[in-house]
Amino acid sequence: MRSDRQLTFYHAVPSRSGTVHWMLQELGIPFDVKLLDIRGGAGQTPEFLAINPLGKVPAIVHGDTVVSEAAAICCYLADAFPDAGLAPALDDPARGEYLRWLFFSPSTIEPAFVDRVRQYEAQDSSQNSYRDWNTLVAMLLDVVGKADPWLIGENFTTVDVVMGATIRFGCMFDILPKDPVFNDYIRRIDARPAYQRAQEIDAPYFAATMAG
Ligand SMILES: N[C@@H](CCC(=O)N[C@@H](CS)C(=O)NCC(=O)O)C(=O)O
Incomplete structure (x- = not known):
């Protein structure tokens, strides 16, 4: 699996995609973020529905690979970026x-x-x-x-x-x-530190969502 492909992360704050954001910060890899106003219907655009027909975050596009479901994304990323040591190797009991x-x-x-x-x-x-x-x-x-x-x-x-x-x-x-x-x-x-970094980055978006 090539890890040098462009990685785009579809995110909303607050939401389950916070888990993936934390994972990305643990990995310390570069990625682009597309922040969606899911409460305002941004999950229902044809562009995003082509990525996740459920219209839900999180989702990632890594090169040509699309992954949705928070746990699946985290599992995928751990294997795609094994140097971070966040997953036991395939032959590890x-x-x-x-x-x-x-x-x-x-x-x-x-x-x-x-x-x-x-x-x-x-x-x-x-x-x-x-x-x-x-x-x-x-x-x-x-x-x-x-x-x-x-x-x-x-x-x-x-x-x-x-x-x-x-x-x-x-x-x-x-x-x-x-x-x-x-x-x-x-x-x-x-x-x-990675958890704290994700929280700090998301804090202004969290405040904006809460302000309505
Ligand atoms: N099974 C999915 C659930 C994803 C999910 O429910 N996302 C919510 C945010 S926590 C969402 O995008 N809601 C927007 C909507 O349904 O319009 C996962 O684990 O990733």
Whole structure:
């Protein structure tokens, strides 16, 4: 995979694309940003719908390659820019655990958050990708509690960006219970220079969106 191609990042503040912005700052690579006013309908232009027919950010165009879905983009970027060391190599046994948690976030944690916010509880927990809320929270507390200091060990990886952003979101909006295990992990995230850089760059756009 060639990493020297032009990289364009479709972003909106605040939104899930903040996860990809943080990832890009961790990688320290050059990229162009197209900031979309998604609340004003900028996701619905023919140009952007050609990139993501759902009209949603984040998305990237890297050379001729289009990727949407925050976790997929982060996974793709980690592999495209391996020098940053944010993904175990393909033949590293840690790759299994890495992919497990990378996919766990959008396919298991996020649906649970949505159900929780909507106060939806399935009669039959086998229908939920996350079993049931209490089992999921116990599992997350166990996984995050074992982070030493990062989710799959000593090295910070893309899993910490993707799952870290989700856990941070869950705590910020009081979806997840207040617990020192989550707070300690979030403090480690907040101390990362790349996370701080992404926040600083996005701050004026955040303020503008909030001002209406
Ligand atoms: N499954 C997608 C969800 C992306 C998504 O829902 N993006 C929202 C912002 S957080 C969006 O673009 N909303 C604008 C709209 O739906 O018009 C992902 O994980 O990247």
